[in-house]
Amino acid sequence: MTPTKEEEYSQQEAQLDDLYREVILDHYRNPRYRGSLPAPTVSREGYNPLCGDEVTLDVTAKDGVVVEVAFRGSGCSISQSSASMMTEAIMGKTVQQVESLFKGFTAMMQGSEDIDLESLGDLEALAGVRKFPVRVKCATLAWHTLQEALQALEEGKG
Ligand code: ZN
Numbered sequence: 001m002t003p004t005k006e007e008e009y010s011q012q013e014a015q016l017d018d019l020y021r022e023v024i025l026d027h028y029r030n031p032r033y034r035g036s037l038p039a040p041t042v043s044r045e046g047y048n049p050l051c052g053d054e055v056t057l058d059v060t061a062k063d064g065v066v067v068e069v070a071f072r073g074s075g076c077s078i079s080q081s082s083a084s085m086m087t088e089a090i091m092g093k094t095v096q097q098v099e100s101l102f103k104g105f106t107a108m109m110q111g112s113e114d115i116d117l118e119s120l121g122d123l124e125a126l127a128g129v130r131k132f133p134v135r136v137k138c139a140t141l142a143w144h145t146l147q148e149a150l151q152a153l154e155e156g157k158g
Helices: 005-014 018-029 077-090 095-109 117-131 133-154
Strands: 042-048 053-062 065-074
Touching: 005 018, 018 077, 018 117, 042 133, 053 077, 053 133, 065 077, 065 095, 077 095, 077 117, 077 133, 095 117, 095 133, 117 133
Parallel strands: none
Antiparallel strands: 042 053, 053 065
16 A cells, blocks of 8 residues: 555654754744744745645845744645754844855755754754755745745745
8 A cells, every 4th residue: 555645744753853853843843933923024935735734924024134934834744843953043143144054054954064963952952854865945945935035035925
C-alpha cells in the first residue's frame, strides 16, 4: 500500500533527531507571534503548492527596526513551526540583521556547512529537514514571504 502524504510526513518527522523534533513540535503547538497586526507596515502571503502550506506575515518596521510581527496560516508542522521560529528570530532586529539571518538560514537549508549555527538559535532545529528535499520548501516558505515583505519595505510600498 502506498502511504498517504500524512503518513509519509509523520514518518519523515519521526526520523528527525529527538532534540530537533521537540523544538519543531513546541513551536507548532505553541506558536510565537501568531495572529495579525491591526496596521502593519507590510503584509505578504506565501503559498507552497507542493504541500499546501500557507503563511501570511505582517511586519511593522520603525526606523529600520522590526518592532511588531505576526503570522497566521495553515499547513504542515514544519511550515508553521518555521514561521513561528522566524518571527521570534526577527522581532526587535534591524532590517539588516534580518537580511543576514535570511542569508544564514537559506544557506543552512541549501546544505552549506560554512555557517554559524549558534547564531540561528532554534532555527538550527530545521537543519534536520534537509534530509527531505521536498520538505525544505515547507521550512523556507515563511522566509520567502519575509523576503517579499522586506523588499516592499525597502521600496516603501508597504
Ligand atoms: Zn509543508
